[in-house]
Amino acid sequence: MRSLIRRRPETPKADPAPSRWSWRMQRLMLTPGFRFALRIGLPFTLSLLAGTIYLSDEDRRGAVMQTIADLRASIQERPEFMVKLMAIDGASDRLAREIRAAVPLEFPLSSFDFDLTELREQVTAINGVRQANVRIRPGGVLQIDVTPRVPVAVWRNAEGLALVDKTGAHVTKIASRAEQADLPLIAGDGAAEHVPEALRLIAAASVMGDRLRGLVRVGERRWDVVLDRDQRIMLPEENAVQALERVIALEGAQEVLTRDVARVDMRLASRPTLRMNEDATREWWHIRQLSGQ
Incomplete structure (x- = not known):
């Protein structure tokens, strides 16, 4: 009786250890550089590739640039960013006219179009200006605060008469001595x-x-x-x-x-x-x- 009962062969147990490729993949996923490249580098590369293919067409590239330009202009030309006039403080009427002639601006202009550093250099390049500060005031006003050179003497030279300040810097020319009779005269x-x-x-x-x-x-x-x-x-x-x-x-x-x-x-x-x-x-x-x- 016992001889008639056969035992079923035992099934071998699965090996719990990962395969070689699975083990290598798990180790690779634990590498910070690989994870960074997978999460950021790969999407960036694909996006860059897609953008390059899309912009390779000249018409599509022109349309994108025009859209960007229109968007930029719509922001820069908003009323709150427009400069409507120029105000000059600290200068005489003659010096103010020289400044306006040296900085010919046609208002209104967007505040994004101003290079304040270059404007200040243009103003300080005028002989009668010792120092200048340029800024944009609220309300769309280009404000120029001027520290003028104060003439202390009349200098007679080969080119005529000129006013000079205490450092000898040229201030402005004058037509006759009578214009500044209160200042001493130097010559030579x-x-x-x-x-x-x-x-x-x-x-x-x-x-x-x-x-x-x-x-x-x-x-x-x-x-x-x-x-x-x-x-x-x-x-x-x-x-x-x-x-x-x-x-x-x-x-x-x-x-x-x-x-x-x-x-x-x-x-x-x-x-x-x-x-x-x-x-x-x-x-x-x-x-x-x-x-x-």
Whole structure:
């Protein structure tokens, strides 16, 4: 009886270990670089490929560019982004006209079309402007705040008359001396480069009152102080202010400049020299001749 019962063969159990390819795939999926390439790199590459194929057609590319341009224009030309006028503060009427001529703008303009840095450079390039600030105010106003150069002297040069500031920078040209009669006059080549020294000399000579006519730069090396009656004080290259003060002291003590003196030569500090005018010289020679007889 037992011999008639057959046992069913036992089925082999499945191996729980993964296959070689499955194991390699699992290890690959655990690699950060592969996961990044799969989640981001692959979609980006496919999108780029599709976009390249789509834009390879010139008509489709032109349509896309036109759509972008129309969208950009619709945003930039909105009323809240439009600039309607220009306001200039801190400048005289003449300087304001020069600024408007140097920055010719036709309003209204979109604020996106402005290069404020370039505008500021254009404004500061004007001779009469020392510093400028350019911004767009709410309400569509291009605001230009100007710090002008303040003229301190009139410079007579080969090209005419010009106003200069305390640093010697050119401010503007003038047609006649009468336009700025309140400012001192300097003349000669290179005079504008030595305005600080000229101002110190003018301050020292202020005790002479209306007798002072101006300063002349001689040989681009030194100054001559020009007084009325065509008198000149010839100053040295060094210590010019001190030399002028010595002459002023002599005038106070001996009234040197009230006499018939044409030149006071202070170029040699150890030996000041007085030069009489022609009439005084002739009279002196006449007196000598009479005394010799």
